[in-house]
Amino acid sequence: MPRQHDRVWAWELAAPPAALWPYLSDTARFNEAAGTPRYAVEEVVQPDGSVKRRASANYKGVAVEWDDPPFEWIAEREFRQRRVFRRGPLRYLAPTLKLEATADGGSRVTYRLSGAPRGLIGHLLFATGMLDRIGKGLEDMVRHAAAFVQGEAETPFAYTPPPASLEQQQRLAGLAQQLAAAPYAHDLTDKLVTHIATAQEVDLVRLRPRKLARDWQVPLRHTVELCLEATRVGMLGLSWNLLCPRCGGAKASVASLDQLPRHAHCPSCNISYDGDFTRNVEISFSPTSSIRNIAEGEFCMGGPHVSRHILVQQILQPGEQRTASTILPPGEYRLRTLEPGGESLVQHDGGAFPTVIAETSTAPGFIIRNEPGQMIGGIVFHNRTSRELTFVVETRDWRRDALTAHEVTTMQAFRDLLPNQVLRPGEDIGIDHVTLMFTDLEGSTALYERLGDGAAYRLVRRHFAFLAATIRQHDGALVKTIGDAVMAAFATPEQAVRAGLEIRDRIGAFNAEYRAETVAEGRAIDAAIGLKMGLHGGRCIAVNLNERLDYFGSTVNLAARLQGRCRGGEMILSQTLAADPAVAPLLQDRNLCQEAAELKGFDQPVPFVRLLT
Structure with missing residues (x-):
């Protein structure tokens, strides 16, 4: 059996572990900056439903293949992995990183690398100082990351992009x-x-x-x-x-x-x-490839930074019990395994974290459950099944950086710049929650009679521009105009209500500015407009209508009906919208009136809140 080779390096750094972890745990970025080539991955489903990753790459003309198992880690403290090679000059390679806080507020970073050779080339690599060369590169990169954290470097790692043509x-x-x-x-x-x-x-x-x-x-x-x-x-x-x-x-x-x-x-x-x-x-x-080429493949597929919402990930053998030393802040966590199976949600209050248990179920597979925690400062994992399992403790914010399709399609710029991005003809998509605004002019017929068609049309178009600009400023989108009315959509209730309040508060200034301009032009048109607004949020469906994204359903109907109950200068919100936790504070200092009315298409009287003039 080939002898195992080990090297351990340790560095004292001024930056604390929490500041260093996002960069030292970003193994994909680390590998790219180190010049490691990308590799291809094949994911193979096993008979028990688990997935094994098989990786392959070409290192300086040498074909290499290996099993790419999950990393194990405790956020801000350590990570480790053991790659077992199927082909190439190595039998295995196992990196381990540990971060410890020092008394002066800094960190002690320890990096251990273990490996074993295969064949003559493998023995020559170790004999000629391969691990020492790796260690020198590691030290340079770790110190560069620390300099970046302390504001002494512009990037986390020294990196030169491929030359552009x-x-x-x-x-x-x-x-x-x-x-x-x-x-x-x-x-x-x-x-x-x-x-x-x-x-x-x-x-x-x-x-x-x-x-x-x-x-x-x-x-x-x-x-x-x-x-x-x-x-x-x-x-x-x-x-x-x-x-x-x-x-x-x-x-x-x-x-x-x-x-x-x-x-x-x-x-x-x-x-x-x-x-x-x-x-x-x-x-x-x-x-686009016309300005920079992005190659296919992975620099590192399973490192901690890829799954930043996972705070602890540990591989346990059948029957094994293990304690991971960490203190997690209060909040909601999901307990599961990487392997398909059950999960458990816990609301952690900041005391002892619950014990995480996997055990065989009467149904096929296994279940995840939790028991009261045994200690503060550690999470106990217990694998009571007959198979290896990778335990996961994660927060629920894995979508932290994701901009959802719902959010972007309710933004005006999306509709202005990419009008051809629409659904398949005849397709509809359910939307869990969208907040809709309907506006209309009070007495528009009289307005046209008083001003004449040309002047009234110019005023209506100007009011459309005013509404569209305000809606856009609050991350909404003007879906369509219907005569003198407007339908707008917002991803969140507070965006819609903030936009409605600003429109309502600024309509007086809009009227004054328009009159001042007509006076300056010698027309002196006194044409104050009054707006009626109705807002409601809820489920609906998104569809294509006239080659644009549109919304249909009872939520749309109710928002339109509420606008119809308005008098000039008023704004009506459904009771559920007004009671939304993000909306209620926006209405605290407003003159409100609670009402209910029978509305066309709804079986029961609908409660709503009227903002009086």
Whole structure:
């Protein structure tokens, strides 16, 4: 049996473990920056329903194949993995990273690398100092990450992107000029161009506006509109991804909404799942190949950073019990395994974390349950089954960076810039919750009679522009106009109500500005308009109508009926919308009146809240 080779390196760093962990645990970024080539992965379903990953790559002309098992980790403390090679000069390679807090607020980073050779080439690699060379590279990268955390470096790791061709450089420069002149760029063109030209591929393969907004410290709407505008000019391509509800990975991706499948299968979790517009269908972006090539394959598929919502992941053998030392903050957690099976939700109050138990069920497979915790500062796992299991403790925010299809399709820029992104003809998609606003002019017939058709039409068009601008500022979209009325959609209740309140509060200024302009033009038109607004939120369906996304259902009908109950200058909200936890504070200082009325199409009287003038 070949001798095992071990090396251990330790470094004292000024940055604390919590600050270093996001970068040292980002094994994909780490490997790319180190120059490790991408590898291909085949996921093979086993008879017991688990999934084994088999990886293959070419390292400097040498074909290598290995089993790529899950990593084990405790967030902000440690990770480890053991790769067993099927082909190539190594039998196995096992990295282990540990982070410990030091008394001065810094960290002690310990990295252990164990391995064994196969054949003459393998023995020569170890004999000629392969591990020592790896250690030198590791130290450089760890210290660079620490410098970045402390503000002494611009990037987490030293990285030189592949050289772009002259044609790619020229095309990027030309598209940058177009983007900078576009109305939705928000002076962010230079940031996006620099990101495309210099960022690591792991940051570009699935470019997410939420992360850009956080990194650049700008409003989310600005990065969304920037990416949509960059898609329109051809700098970025977009992708609709069906995210697995178990692992969060994008297991089905298409370039157009009309290609979006209703169902997908996750080979990593070995489960099938449905697409949900409001939960697990996201939009992401990537540079077009005409400006930067992004290769296929993985730099590291299963590292902790890929699944940042997983705080603890441990592999236990049949019958094994283990304690993971960690203190998790209060909150809701899901307990499960990587292997298909049961799960358990717990509300952790900050005391002893529940013991996590897997045991054989009377039905095929196994169940996950929990018992009262045994200690503060540790999580006890117990595998009472006859098979190896990978235990997971995760938060519920795996969609933290995902911009859902529902969110982006309720934004005005999406409808303005990508009007051809629509559903398949005849298809409808259920939306769990959308908030709708209907507005109409009070006394529009009298307005036309008083001003004449031309002047009244110009005023109506101007009021449409005023409404559209305010709706857009609150991340909504003007779905359509119906005569002098408007239908708008918002992803969240508070966005809709904030927009409605601003419209209501600014209508007086709108009237004054319009009159002042007509006086200056010598027309002196006194044409104050009064708006009626109705808002309601709930389930509905999204469909194509007149080649645009539209909404249908009782939620739509109720919002329209509430608008019909308004008098000029009033705004009516359904009672459920007014009681929403995010909406109620917005109405605290408003003059409200609780009412109910029988509305056409509804069997029972509908309660609502009227905002009086």
